[in-house]
Amino acid sequence: MSSEQSSENKAPLGADLVIPALALAFAAYFFFSIADLAWEAKANGILIGTVLVLLIAIHLVRTVVQVAKRRADLGLAPLLEPRDALPRRIGLVLLTVVFIAAMPWLGLTLSLFLGLGAGLYLMGLRKRSHLIWTPFAVAASAYILFIAVLSSDFPHGPVENAVETLAGLFRAGRP
Amino acid sequence: MTWDFLVGQFATQFGLWWVIWPAILLGIVVGILPGFSPQNTLIMLLPLTLAVKVEVALAFMISLYCANHLAGGIPAILVKIPGSGGAAATTLDGYPMTQKGQAQQALVLCFTASVFGGLITTLATLALLPWLSQIGLVLRSVEMVVVMLFGLTLIAVIAAKDFLKGLIAGFFGLLIGVIGTDHIYNTPRATFGFLELYDGVPLVPALIGLFAISEALVMLEEKMIVGKEGQAKAVSAQWAGIIDGLRLSVKYWWQIIWTSFVGLFIGIVPGAGASIAAFVAYQQSRLWSKHPELYGTGIPEGVIAPEAANNGVTSGTLVPTLALGVPGGSTAAVMMIVLQYHGMVLGPRLFSTNPEVAYGVFVAMAVAYIFMIFTILPLARYMSRIVLIETTYLAPIIVLVTTVAAFGERQYAFDMALALVFGVIGYIAHKTHYHVTAILIGIILGPLFEQYLVRALRISQGDITILFSSTLGNVLWALLVLSLLLPLWRGWRQKKALAAEQFGEER
Numbered sequence A: 001m002s003s004e005q006s007s008e009n010k011a012p013l014g015a016d017l018v019i020p021a022l023a024l025a026f027a028a029y030f031f032f033s034i035a036d037l038a039w040e041a042k043a044n045g046i047l048i049g050t051v052l053v054l055l056i057a058i059h060l061v062r063t064v065v066q067v068a069k070r071r072a073d074l075g076l077a078p079l080l081e082p083r084d085a086l087p088r089r090i091g092l093v094l095l096t097v098v099f100i101a102a103m104p105w106l107g108l109t110l111s112l113f114l115g116l117g118a119g120l121y122l123m124g125l126r127k128r129s130h131l132i133w134t135p136f137a138v139a140a141s142a143y144i145l146f147i148a149v150l151s152s153d154f155p156h157g158p159v160e161n162a163v164e165t166l167a168g169l170f171r172a173g174r175p
Numbered sequence B: 001m002t003w004d005f006l007v008g009q010f011a012t013q014f015g016l017w018w019v020i021w022p023a024i025l026l027g028i029v030v031g032i033l034p035g036f037s038p039q040n041t042l043i044m045l046l047p048l049t050l051a052v053k054v055e056v057a058l059a060f061m062i063s064l065y066c067a068n069h070l071a072g073g074i075p076a077i078l079v080k081i082p083g084s085g086g087a088a089a090t091t092l093d094g095y096p097m098t099q100k101g102q103a104q105q106a107l108v109l110c111f112t113a114s115v116f117g118g119l120i121t122t123l124a125t126l127a128l129l130p131w132l133s134q135i136g137l138v139l140r141s142v143e144m145v146v147v148m149l150f151g152l153t154l155i156a157v158i159a160a161k162d163f164l165k166g167l168i169a170g171f172f173g174l175l176i177g178v179i180g181t182d183h184i185y186n187t188p189r190a191t192f193g194f195l196e197l198y199d200g201v202p203l204v205p206a207l208i209g210l211f212a213i214s215e216a217l218v219m220l221e222e223k224m225i226v227g228k229e230g231q232a233k234a235v236s237a238q239w240a241g242i243i244d245g246l247r248l249s250v251k252y253w254w255q256i257i258w259t260s261f262v263g264l265f266i267g268i269v270p271g272a273g274a275s276i277a278a279f280v281a282y283q284q285s286r287l288w289s290k291h292p293e294l295y296g297t298g299i300p301e302g303v304i305a306p307e308a309a310n311n312g313v314t315s316g317t318l319v320p321t322l323a324l325g326v327p328g329g330s331t332a333a334v335m336m337i338v339l340q341y342h343g344m345v346l347g348p349r350l351f352s353t354n355p356e357v358a359y360g361v362f363v364a365m366a367v368a369y370i371f372m373i374f375t376i377l378p379l380a381r382y383m384s385r386i387v388l389i390e391t392t393y394l395a396p397i398i399v400l401v402t403t404v405a406a407f408g409e410r411q412y413a414f415d416m417a418l419a420l421v422f423g424v425i426g427y428i429a430h431k432t433h434y435h436v437t438a439i440l441i442g443i444i445l446g447p448l449f450e451q452y453l454v455r456a457l458r459i460s461q462g463d464i465t466i467l468f469s470s471t472l473g474n475v476l477w478a479l480l481v482l483s484l485l486l487p488l489w490r491g492w493r494q495k496k497a498l499a500a501e502q503f504g505e506e507r
Helices: A001-009 A016-033 A039-068 A081-121 A127-148 A159-174 B003-015 B017-033 B038-044 B047-049 B054-071 B075-077 B085-099 B103-138 B142-157 B164-179 B204-217 B228-235 B239-251 B253-268 B273-286 B298-324 B330-341 B355-388 B391-408 B411-429 B436-459 B464-468 B471-506
Strands: none
Touching: A016 A039, A016 B228, A016 B411, A016 B471, A039 B003, A039 B075, A039 B164, A039 B391, A081 A127, A081 A159, A081 B355, A081 B411, A081 B471, A127 A159, A127 B017, A127 B391, A127 B411, B003 B017, B003 B355, B017 B038, B017 B054, B017 B075, B017 B164, B017 B355, B038 B330, B054 B075, B054 B103, B054 B298, B054 B330, B054 B355, B075 B085, B075 B298, B075 B355, B085 B164, B085 B204, B085 B298, B085 B436, B103 B228, B103 B239, B103 B253, B103 B298, B103 B355, B142 B164, B142 B273, B142 B436, B142 B464, B142 B471, B164 B436, B204 B239, B204 B298, B204 B391, B204 B411, B204 B436, B228 B355, B239 B253, B239 B298, B239 B355, B239 B411, B253 B273, B253 B298, B273 B298, B273 B436, B273 B471, B298 B330, B391 B411, B411 B436, B464 B471
């Protein structure tokens, strides 16, 4: 009973170490990448990197002391809680990866329409009208602003090509 | 410059309302979206600005530019997603105000600080142009190193709650900011082999990832982004909220004025911009405040300072552009191209050869700000209702639309993936209380700091004492030390007073 209680009261400091671990790995890579450069190119990075490594070392010592005194453990709970949101969160990240990968083929408008429809479904929305009209409104707005008004270089897909062909036919048909 | 000339200029600009209004609306729409900076928009619209008369092109570009600076604060306040780097500091107090059910007041403060900050500095620029144009010459790399340090000390301020974590976040950001080729030999550093990182980490994907995507990933834990009290206030949003925001703006009029001048002076320095101005203004505002401990909890001063400063920058960046022919920023560079296309030779002679253009720029800016306040203020009531949209809708829309926006600045698909990577880093930072603003300050100011530092050291052939070689630089160093010592002295005085109080009670 008492061991259960003490484990509940322990602060999960493992999650706190993720950013320092990323920073440390990046600092190591940074030092490796600048090893052969002239001093002007590396002075600033070495200064910043060294301070960063020192700060991380202090943080590590602080964490080890907390764990040794049994006030904390190396749990990752803060990153994973609340558990019910985790599948949606991971799903949204994966969906974004697919969205980025598919945009060169599907074009801005269609990929945004499909991606957003899938995203809303993933969030638990089941009302068909909302699943269609919300992505349609957003994708149409994006088309109007980014492609029709600003003529920016977003990838073109079936929708953009079809609109361009229709516009071309319309222009050709005018006297 | 006579009064008749000025009155004529104002009359001309008011007559261009048909250009100014659409430009303001476009600037607001584009400014709300992170990733679409005014310079990108102006580049895309170059065919339009090159085809019309120079006065019309100027009115259009200036109105869009100013509206864009104002609009960046809107998503920063409502959903903690700054529309630009200059609005990143606005999230610190703007979003907490929204969470307290004061979104409408925060928006009004943002609008009034932006408009009046911009207007006051524009009029000041008109009056003091010959003197202000000298500032760009006086502030050299040595002085700029200290100005950058003013901004960087904000990391320590943000880190106040957990100093070690704050510093780790800030230095992590600074190291990320060093990615890219160095300023002397152009050798790549820590680019992971990606050519897209040779110019350094692009600000827009970092901003979108750290703020927008990470915030969306966090917000889906709750049904709404504000609590029940905030929802009730948003539902019953009345014009009284706007009037209350205006009352607060009047109450903090002096704050608007002095922080907008911080923006003006920083804007004059070529290369410095709205981000550094907003961070420095926020840091200075907190430093001189009677209640610095309340900053970050959602107070009006925390919204006013960065917003007034980032709009104070708008007139500042145009000073070196017109007076010296040196663009004060990337948007000013685009405007320079348009002016040169129309046959204007920029530099001191512009004021005698084409005064209607040289002074007309600032008159156009003043008129744009006047139009802007009447356009945007009534919208605050309706904008504040965005907090009533369920996170089921908001989260996927924010993630996908801002990922698209990440493409906007450089038109690289790589930047969308980079935004996602920063999104995951930002999410971890959010959940483990490493301040994402501290990371962003490092990413923004790191490269600028290095650029000025290396330039100064290069001039002195590595002699670090050059940093203390100018009078103005030394004055700035003294102010910087004062900025660092003042909070410590205040803390010590408060402790002493508390101890004396307790001693008195015991007796």
